[in-house]
Amino acid sequence: MPRFAANLTMLFTELPMQDRFAAAAHAGFTGVEILFPYDIAAKELARGAIAAGVEMVLLNCPPPNWAGGPRGFAAQPDQQERFRSDFDRALRFAQALRATHIHVMAGTAQGVEAHRVFVENLRWATERAPHASLTIEPLNPTDMPGYFLNDFDQAVEIIAEVGAANLGLQFDAYHAQMITGDVAATWQRVAAQVRHIQIAGCPGRHEPGCGVIDYPAFFALVEASGYRGWISAEYEPENHTEDGLDWLPRR
């Protein structure tokens, strides 16, 4: 059975960040992720995770914070210097939090030069942090217009081109359904590259129990593929987070 994590940027937002760790543990999650944790001291966040007994599974890199910033710039040709200094900051946070994965966000960009820069930045980052697990995640163009990485085949090609053992695919089932219309077939195609999974109902991006994705079937498929990583709940709860957790296995 895969392990389940709660995305604390989107779940339990009824509570201050420091209280979300314990709420997630109480609800049955054994891991947590925070998209952009950089507004709070890493030590403080680590204390919250340790006290609640949950593992930190993932954080995003860059940008520096969640409020209003761009969704990364690793594929933006004029931002390479900034990418490098922000990556180092993400690495320090990831080390302090003992985070399993760092998601490297491409940002809005297009064309051959963006592809070249993204590959170059990823090569640099994988060499800079040989013991960290880095991921890249295709985001659907409806929710994230102009985002460079918007296709699963493109992501698999980039991972192969970078050719680093510590770079893998972040498979968000919501984005997969939005992009391809068939989350199960997409999973079958790319499963070998997947390091981390995120889930949400589609359409709407609410609880995994709503929408067209059959999550019990998807969890069975994932388990049958031999995936032993985390599945993280990354959705906007329709109401109070606690009231919408029926989808979580083992509850």
Ligand SMILES: O=C(O)C(=O)[C@@H](O)CO
């Ligand atoms: O939007 C998503 O899906 C993510 O996983 C985020 O990391 C992007 O902010």
Ligand SMILES: [Mg+2]
């Ligand atoms: Mg995601």
